[in-house]
Amino acid sequence: MIGAGFMGVAHSQGWRVAPRFFELPLQPEMSVLVGRDLERTRTSAECWGWSEAATDWREVIERPDIDVVDIVTPGDTHAEIAIAALDAGKHVLCEKPLANTVAEAEAMTDAAERAAARGVRSMVGFTYRRVPAATFARDLVAAGRIGEIRQVRAEYLQDWLSDAEAPLTWRLQKDRAGSGALGDIGAHAVDLTEFITGQSVSRVSGILETIVSERPLLGESSGLSGTATAERGAVTVDDLALFTGRLSSGALASFEATRFRTGRKNALRIEIAGSTGALSFDLERLNELEYYDATAPAEEQGFRRILVTEPGHPYVGNWWPAGHMLGYEHGFSHQAKDFVEAIAEGSAPTPSFADGLHVQRVLDAVERSSNADSAWTAVD
Amino acid sequence: MIGAGFMGVAHSQGWRVAPRFFELPLQPEMSVLVGRDLERTRTSAECWGWSEAATDWREVIERPDIDVVDIVTPGDTHAEIAIAALDAGKHVLCEKPLANTVAEAEAMTDAAERAAARGVRSMVGFTYRRVPAATFARDLVAAGRIGEIRQVRAEYLQDWLSDAEAPLTWRLQKDRAGSGALGDIGAHAVDLTEFITGQSVSRVSGILETIVSERPLLGESSGLSGTATAERGAVTVDDLALFTGRLSSGALASFEATRFRTGRKNALRIEIAGSTGALSFDLERLNELEYYDATAPAEEQGFRRILVTEPGHPYVGNWWPAGHMLGYEHGFSHQAKDFVEAIAEGSAPTPSFADGLHVQRVLDAVERSSNADSAWTAVD
Amino acid sequence: MIGAGFMGVAHSQGWRVAPRFFELPLQPEMSVLVGRDLERTRTSAECWGWSEAATDWREVIERPDIDVVDIVTPGDTHAEIAIAALDAGKHVLCEKPLANTVAEAEAMTDAAERAAARGVRSMVGFTYRRVPAATFARDLVAAGRIGEIRQVRAEYLQDWLSDAEAPLTWRLQKDRAGSGALGDIGAHAVDLTEFITGQSVSRVSGILETIVSERPLLGESSGLSGTATAERGAVTVDDLALFTGRLSSGALASFEATRFRTGRKNALRIEIAGSTGALSFDLERLNELEYYDATAPAEEQGFRRILVTEPGHPYVGNWWPAGHMLGYEHGFSHQAKDFVEAIAEGSAPTPSFADGLHVQRVLDAVERSSNADSAWTAVD
Amino acid sequence: MIGAGFMGVAHSQGWRVAPRFFELPLQPEMSVLVGRDLERTRTSAECWGWSEAATDWREVIERPDIDVVDIVTPGDTHAEIAIAALDAGKHVLCEKPLANTVAEAEAMTDAAERAAARGVRSMVGFTYRRVPAATFARDLVAAGRIGEIRQVRAEYLQDWLSDAEAPLTWRLQKDRAGSGALGDIGAHAVDLTEFITGQSVSRVSGILETIVSERPLLGESSGLSGTATAERGAVTVDDLALFTGRLSSGALASFEATRFRTGRKNALRIEIAGSTGALSFDLERLNELEYYDATAPAEEQGFRRILVTEPGHPYVGNWWPAGHMLGYEHGFSHQAKDFVEAIAEGSAPTPSFADGLHVQRVLDAVERSSNADSAWTAVD
Incomplete structure (x- = not known):
């Protein structure tokens, strides 16, 4: 490693x-x-x-x-x-x-x-992708359980930059970090959308925004943290990215990536509305998936909170008995497992580098759209 | 009137x-x-x-x-x-x-x-009973949608006596109010349980508790409110009632009525577990009913939040379009409507005086049980 | 009337x-x-x-x-x-x-x-605006309880057009309805944002989308409903509006108005992130307001669910005791009250026609932006 | 091991x-x-x-x-x-x-x-006890953040026996398992109550109930699972335990342990109402703690959902950045850490065997109370 x-x-x-x-x-x-x-x-x-x-x-x-x-x-x-x-x-x-x-x-x-x-x-x-609830969401979509996808909302909300006096770390400098919220967390929102829907984003329109444009410079520091000084420097990456994407089926997906949504710590959320159902997921409650079945009688429809901790759920059977929660790190075990299995089987693991490249292209198109007055921009 | x-x-x-x-x-x-x-x-x-x-x-x-x-x-x-x-x-x-x-x-x-x-x-x-979600819960039980009732939890939680310096109003004096939380709000929990399950409580064991036993006396006042004085008097009713009841089918129901559950303002809640499903209701979210269908595949089971605002829900079709909320007072219109209809039809309206008497007997049995070291006491 | x-x-x-x-x-x-x-x-x-x-x-x-x-x-x-x-x-x-x-x-x-x-x-x-929780949100913002506004998310989500076979009523025809989700419900999202933040939208970028472009024609009908026929006609209004607005302070607000968010019945939601706090409201739970105080110690911060049913909350004291829920229609009483009071006092009631005009201009700018490849368009 | x-x-x-x-x-x-x-x-x-x-x-x-x-x-x-x-x-x-x-x-x-x-x-x-939210709850109580404890509700709800045809494993036989829901999960509810409140249960009144009294016998099996046969045997442990306990301060705590609460998978919940605040925890959302501060202005009170994933929360700083979830198993690392530290320091680790004995005595008193018509029974 x-x-x-x-x-x-x-x-x-x-x-x-x-x-x-x-x-x-x-x-x-x-x-x-x-x-x-x-x-x-x-x-x-x-x-x-x-x-x-x-x-x-x-x-x-x-x-x-x-x-x-x-x-x-x-x-x-x-x-x-x-x-x-x-x-x-x-x-x-x-x-x-x-x-x-x-x-x-x-x-x-x-x-x-x-x-x-x-x-x-x-x-x-x-x-x-390998949080069981996310994988299970993908399975439900693939099985047609929400019908044809009508629209998608995907957001990744954090708030660790809310404090305007938080110092100017390397993550806020474009030459080192590449981009801000867009690349760091927006990338997850795009990938998760494409993974669960099985579709890809082909065109985008959006805006990147730097909310606090100057922050205290860091003094000498070792490691990630450091002490703020009296001097200030420019933040050169986005704090907030808002964009809309066109999926391959023609449906629209709206995206938000932000480090300024006060009170939201790690809310990677996705809600997918289909012709016969809907799904809603929030990483802050990663053991849950909400599923809405629009084929039930009107009086009995409702978002149901599924605890994705049953033995039959993806990956779950190898961990603890039903009803016992998994955490952030379990996805890394699932990733290791799937990668080792693909190597052993000689099959192609996913997400591939091509998938990663595609996400980069979406982010790049968002940046170009933002620079072009939010004009719709092809991903390529 | x-x-x-x-x-x-x-x-x-x-x-x-x-x-x-x-x-x-x-x-x-x-x-x-x-x-x-x-x-x-x-x-x-x-x-x-x-x-x-x-x-x-x-x-x-x-x-x-x-x-x-x-x-x-x-x-x-x-x-x-x-x-x-x-x-x-x-x-x-x-x-x-x-x-x-x-x-x-x-x-x-x-x-x-x-x-x-x-x-x-x-x-x-x-x-x-005439909150649409409660009536709908009764309908689901009657239609067998949760199977055989296994156990019930019913609670009515308020907190307006949490402040130990709240004055000694007539509601805290046994000779005038009869009882405290038990009769005032516990009665609702008992009635709602019997209404939704279609069963009646036959035996009880429980305890009545006065948590703050002395409070400031009221000075001269007009109306409900008044100013506390320096003198203190004894609270002679219960602040909290905890009891268990045996339903006619043999299932157990556990009850709580309290004015000391800090943070709960008007939480009349009932959750009914059946052999093939469950229901959960909270008056603080009176337009919602949670329903769990245990006959769905294990991976797809979950409490679903039904917005009880569809035209097909009880009483709802005569109010606003789907998705528009009703409030506390609408139950009084439903009550008036049902009473007028019963009079016109010449049928017996419910809940009858006999139903009300039965609830009184349950409360009385709780009081006797509390006085008898929580011994199981027949309702009669 | x-x-x-x-x-x-x-x-x-x-x-x-x-x-x-x-x-x-x-x-x-x-x-x-x-x-x-x-x-x-x-x-x-x-x-x-x-x-x-x-x-x-x-x-x-x-x-x-x-x-x-x-x-x-x-x-x-x-x-x-x-x-x-x-x-x-x-x-x-x-x-x-x-x-x-x-x-x-x-x-x-x-x-x-x-x-x-x-x-x-x-x-x-x-x-x-006159739902107590919305008015209270405005009061908290005005009192500086969330600090400087950093970003806003406002959405009005319904799903009554999810069924592709729902008939082509007049609401889906541009010549009669003016616009679709944008004008009907998006207008509320814009007004509520401006009301609570005390700011106005000055520029927008967005897209209007018709998701189901053809629907069955209505046969002869009386009133709102009618029977679908075998013929089909074009839907000429938007089913979904996605747009971003620039507020007067410079902050960005992102908007969504849709009749295709399967499972959401009447979810007018707004979440406002400020430098020292945040607010979140959902019309499907109209008696609640979530408030996040970012000035509390980090370990004690959290969105708190305030039941907006206390006597001290706007309008509430004239209704029922604390903890008793209001519904959709109560806003109309508040509106009548405030209008009558303004007439009696000789003061100018709000929202004024000028406020209504401003919202129309925002909607018009969204439409023009949508027609101009989502270019940022001034509201005027 | x-x-x-x-x-x-x-x-x-x-x-x-x-x-x-x-x-x-x-x-x-x-x-x-x-x-x-x-x-x-x-x-x-x-x-x-x-x-x-x-x-x-x-x-x-x-x-x-x-x-x-x-x-x-x-x-x-x-x-x-x-x-x-x-x-x-x-x-x-x-x-x-x-x-x-x-x-x-x-x-x-x-x-x-x-x-x-x-x-x-x-x-x-x-x-x-070592789920961070539970430890943090204990800390808040100890710091006086909810004032004097007024009442407690503790429940451990599961549903894996809801199916009346689930086979008669050793866990349903008194000679091997000792007791049913009471000892298996009720013990946790008692310990958590005593841990968070810092008080102990001194007297109890309660009832143990076997809801499904006969189940299919297991055929030959290896390990935990096995195939049901046509024969049936008696369930000799409780499926449900309902009891009330008197805490050392005099406050009442009500308990429920059940394997029949359809839809609840692993809901160890505790809610503590104090004179100036309240706390609510649910193991199904183990990264969250709800805290109610009753000293805030009446209009601003509400249960706040604290994500217990900040570096300053107990144990959390050694794991992932803020906002990243922990799971079931992390408590076992905390336990190992605390035990090793106590050994190294030569201090007495908790919970001690004496604490464990005390919980056994509480369970034993519940069983005796159940056999004595729910009479109040001293824990000793």
Whole structure:
């Protein structure tokens, strides 16, 4: 695994726990953790369960005892590492966003396709697809349980920038973060919409907005946090993205990604209205799915709160008895399981790099639309 | 109508509004309002829409132009007025509780039965039965949609006595109010349980509790409110009633009536678990009914929030289009409508005085059980 | 009152009930109901409590005994009636939308301003402002309880067109209805946003969408309903409107108006995120307001469900005791009360015709933006 | 660890994960798993991460390289193992219920006290105390945030026996399971009440009920499941327990434990009403706590939904960023962490065996009360 931040913890937990709850066809071995500082990486490796620590990812991906490379570094490094790893014949799991630019994502997708021809697998980490309620929502749509899709609302609401005095971290600087709410969380809303509906966004119209345009500069800091100083600098990414997309069936989906929805901590929500039913999901209540069956008698229709904790629900049977809740991290075990199974079976795991590229293209089109007075802009 | 307090307003609104939304076989005329003080009663009569004001109820119930007597006085006066009115051949609607004692309620029921033999109708005002969601719940149970009833939880939660310095009004004195939470709101929980399940409570075990036993005495006051003084007096009614009842089918129902559930303002709630489904209702969200269908596939089961505002729901079609909410007072129009229809048809309206008597007997049994170390006590 | 449809019932109920619960400085008398068919209007007049029935509105507005004209006819007739009534010196309450076109609304606003100079009052019927929870939300914003407004989400979700075989009524024809979801329900979302935030929408970008473009023609019918035939006709209004608006402070508000959100019956929802708090309201739970106080310690922050049924809440003290629910129709009593009070005081009631005109201009700008590839379009 | 059922998985996950997220003063080593069948135990040991497998627990607890014994066997074996382990000088974590009888629990508590004198620690596994929302609730109560406790409602609702044809497993037989819903889940409701309130139950009145008294016998089976046969046998434990308890402060708490509340899967709920506030928790939404502050202005009071996922909440800071959900199993890591810390510090971990004994005594008193016509029965 390359990268040693918060996402590294989540992926480590996924790799470590998956084989204990799922019967995997291959046993993952957690070999090498690659970070920037050897000492710190050693500590992390030990803590998270990796056998070795290293600082040179190029060396590691050449090692013959390494089969899988898991990339959890910041987005601007994904392309270089992933392409090198795929070319070295390693299966690659790459955290989202696939890359910071469409060009990089295209190069990665090319590499993934070349690799696939040699039986080398790749996958991008839109983990929320693997929350059981989300997977179950996809299954219900696929089974025709809500009929033809009429419209979609997808939003990812957070509020951690509400405080105008929160400091100007690298995540608020375009050259380092690529984009703001759009790429960081809007990407999840797009992917989840496409996953559950089975359709893709073809055209968009939207606006990106920076709500607080100047923030205190950080003083010297180590790590993610730091102390604000008296000086101020410009926020160069979006705080809020509002856009509408046209799905392949012609239906409209409206999107919102924001870090300013005071009181909403991690509300990735999607509601899908169909001709014979509807579905509603909120990541803040990730063990629940609301389902509306419009074919019931009018007097008996209503959104029903399904606790997605029954043995028959996706992934759930391998965990605890019915009624016992799962959390954020379980999606990473599901991801690890599915990726290992695809490698073992020789099948193509999803979401593929091409899926990740497509999401990047949607985000890029939103940015272009925003720059063009919200004109409808094709995704390509 | 005899009585001119808050309940009088609600009943007046019911009588006035019902004929405008429902096609009634007979047109109610709002003739005389009877109160204690002529001047004040005149003002109320005018405000609430009664043609005349009077102070002597005996005189009024003898008037040949009066057909219906609606009693909304305090409980200790119900028996005398209702019996006199029935004996005078007037149809009687009597607000709950039917009476303050079982003996009085028995006398009233006797009078009601004598009157019924002469075609004179009587009804007791458990209005919450006529909230559309409650009536619809009864219909679902009757149609077998939750199967055999396994257990019931019914509670009426308020918090207006949470403040230990709230003054000692007449409602907290046994000689005037009869009982506390038990009779005032517990009666509703019992009636609603019996109404929706179609069963009656035959035996009970329970405890009555006074949580704050002394409160400031009221100084001179006019009306319901008044100023607390430095002196204190004893609270002689229950603040909290907890009891369990055996239903006619053998199932257990557990009850709670309290004015100390901080944060709950008017939460009359009932949840009924059956062999093939369940129902859940809360008066704080009176336009909703939650229904659980346990015959659906396990993965698709969930409590569904039905908005009971469809034209096909009980009473609803005569009000607003689907999706428009009703409020507290609409039950009083439904009550007026049903009572007028029963009179016109010559059928027996429900809940009857016998039903009201039965509820009194349940409450009385709870009190006796509480005095007997919570021993199981027969209702009779 | 001119007009005898469903809105007429609601307004009649407002006029009839308001003086019984509020002490009004002037007593409204319900004189004449004007409809098209004399016989039918007579029946309605009697049922809803009007003394007379008439068919010629011009005659009625000239009558010296008429002080107030309440217009509840379809939108295309508002301008002519309202202007005539104002010019005749009658106070005018006009149901929303103020008119079907901006030009008509402008003429009406001119007339209203002329009339105001002579002490004649006018008001447009955005009743949802007067749901206590909405008024209370406005009060909290005005008191600075959520700080500076950062972003707004407002949506009005219905689903009564989800069935693709629902017939082509006049509401789906542009020449008669003006617009679809946009004008009918989107107007409420815009007005409520402006009311609660105290700001106005200055520019918009959006799209109008017809989801089901052909529907069965109606056969001969009387009244609102009718039987579908085998022939089909084109739906010429929008089923769904998605737009973003720029508020006067610079904040963005995103809007949705739809009749295709399966499972949502009457969900007028607004959520306002501020720098120190947030508010969330849903008309399907109209007695509740959710408030988030971001100045509390981080561990104690949360959306709190306020039951807006306390005596201290707007309008509530005149109805029932705390914890007793109000319904859809109560807003009409509040509207009647406020209008009568403004007339008596000689003050300008709100929302004014100018407010109604402004909403029309916002809707018009949305339509123009939709026709211009969602380009940002000034409201003017 | 002794025992290899479902609880063994949860405890293993706790031991394995805790040291990766919390800085522990001592590093737990997962040495030996003890089961009945060596082959099967070996497989489990490997899967769950234990170094060795064994079948003779007596041998294992004598091993000098073993410091801690974790007991997750059925309740009837707890006493013998725990006492032997404590006497052998091993720290003991024992899954709830502490024992099947009060006598056994007393002997265990004696052993624990003897051991404590020698610095040997013991703890009983009421894990739900360590759900962050529950711990936070305790903290709020302790900080006086709801004032004086007025009344408590605690319930543990499940529905897995709703199906009358579900087979007669050992859990429905008194000689093997001790009791039914009372001991299995009612114990949690009692412990959580005592933990959060800081008070203990001193007297009880209640009833135990078997709703479905005969069920199909199991045919030959391996493991937990099996096939129902045509024969039927008697259910000898309770399906439903309803009881009221007197807390040390004098307040009443009402309890329900049931496996027949159709639609409720794992609803351990507690609501505590205090003189200045209230708290409400539901294990089905374990990342949330509802808090009501009755000292706010009346118009602004409401239950607020706190997402207990902030860094400042108990245990939460060591997991994921704010807004990321935890699940069922995280409590087991918290338990492991707290137990290890207590051992390292030489302090007494809670809940102690004495706490577990007290819960057993409460359950025993409920059973005696049920047999004595629900008479109030002292806990001792």
